[in-house]
Amino acid sequence: QQQVKQSPQSLIVQKGGISIINCAxxxxxxxxxxxxxxxxxxxxxxxxxxRPDVSEKKEGRFTISFNKSAKQFSLHIMDSQPGDSATYFCxxxxxxxxKSTFGDGTTLTVKx
Amino acid sequence: xxxxxQTPKFQVLKTGQSMTLQCAQDMNHEYMSWYRQDxxxxxxxxxxxxxxxxxxxxxxxxxxxxxxxxxxxxPLRLLSAAPSQTSVYFCASSYSPGQGQYxxxxxxxxxx
Numbered sequence: 001q002q003q004v005k006q007s008p009q010s011l012i013v014q015k016g017g018i019s020i021i022n023c024a025x026x027x028x029x030x031x032x033x034x035x036x037x038x039x040x041x042x043x044x045x046x047x048x049x050x051r052p053d054v055s056e057k058k059e060g061r062f063t064i065s066f067n068k069s070a071k072q073f074s075l076h077i078m079d080s081q082p083g084d085s086a087t088y089f090c091x092x093x094x095x096x097x098x099k100s101t102f103g104d105g106t107t108l109t110v111k112x
Numbered sequence: 113x114x115x116x117x118q119t120p121k122f123q124v125l126k127t128g129q130s131m132t133l134q135c136a137q138d139m140n141h142e143y144m145s146w147y148r149q150d151x152x153x154x155x156x157x158x159x160x161x162x163x164x165x166x167x168x169x170x171x172x173x174x175x176x177x178x179x180x181x182x183x184x185x186x187p188l189r190l191l192s193a194a195p196s197q198t199s200v201y202f203c204a205s206s207y208s209p210g211q212g213q214y215x216x217x218x219x220x221x222x223x224x
Contacts, residue, residue: 006154032210043116043202043215044155089154095210099145099170104154 003027004092006103013110019077021106023090026071030092030101035064035075038087038105047088048075080110114138116216118203124222125193133188133219135203143206144186145213148172148199155202161186162209193223 005024013019025033034049050057050064050073057064063076077084087107093100119134137144145160147170157170159178167178175197177189186205190197200220204213 032212034212036215041218043204043218045215046212049212093209095208099157099160099168099209100213101157102147102155104152 003101004090004103006090006106008106009104010107011109013080013108015080015082015110015112017080017110019075019080019084019108019110021075021088021090021108022072023074023092023103024070024072025092025101027092027094027101028071029094031095032093033064033066033073034091034093034100035062036089036091036102038089044089077108080108082110082112084108085110116203116205116214118201118216118219120219121217122220124224125190126224127193127195129193131190131193133190133201133203133221135186135188135216136184137186137203137205137214138184139205139214140183141205141207141214142183143209143211143213144180145170145204146176146178146186146188147202147204148197149202149218150199158188158201160209190221195223197221198223 035047036044037047038044061078066073090103116137142163146158147155161167161180203216206213
């Protein structure tokens with residue numbers, strides 16, 4: 001049973017465009033929703049995270065939108081740049097569960 | 113502050129051999145975990161630990177053992193390597209399961 005479903009699997013965006021990656025979760029006990037960015041040959045790095053008490057969090061060009069009733073959250077990358085080309089993972093966790101659950105990842109390519 | 117370190121970076125094993133992947137963190141994090149990453153399958157949790165002396169299984173624990181004798185170290189042991197264990201292995205740590213994780217640079221393992 002996959003508890004976090006991520007889409008799309010791959011995404012191609014023109015430079016300056018908006019990249020949108022979506023995730024849906026099943027376990028309503030999840031209370032922490034991070035996004036990770038991974039470049040080839042490197043480990044994932046925490047990009048931005050949100051808790052369910054807010055509907056949106058913005059850090060620079062990166063925004064998380066959170067819809068608690070729909071059990072969905074998404075990552076928006078504004079003014080996408082070629083340097084944003086990477087694989088992005090969403091995740092969900094709760095202290096009580098003792099572990100995080102990851103989506104399968106989205107490979108983003110930003111064309112110059 | 114080195115963060116999360118992993119050794120070795122690359123390893124080739126023959127079927128049936130055993131080895132230990134090392135992981136250390138210097139951030140005094142209680143929570144540590146091991147993931148494997150295979151193409152198209154995202155990050156799959158092997159084992160995790162919520163503190164020294166406490167470990168638990170993730171979603172793909174078969175063929176792997178862990179122990180946590182100190183806060184800093186969380187080694188992963190392959191008991192009898194199999195070709196199906198060819199993968200990239202990441203160690204991660206955080207203050208708690210409900211917070212963002214810091215990942216190491218990974219170990220690329222090939223089993224022939």
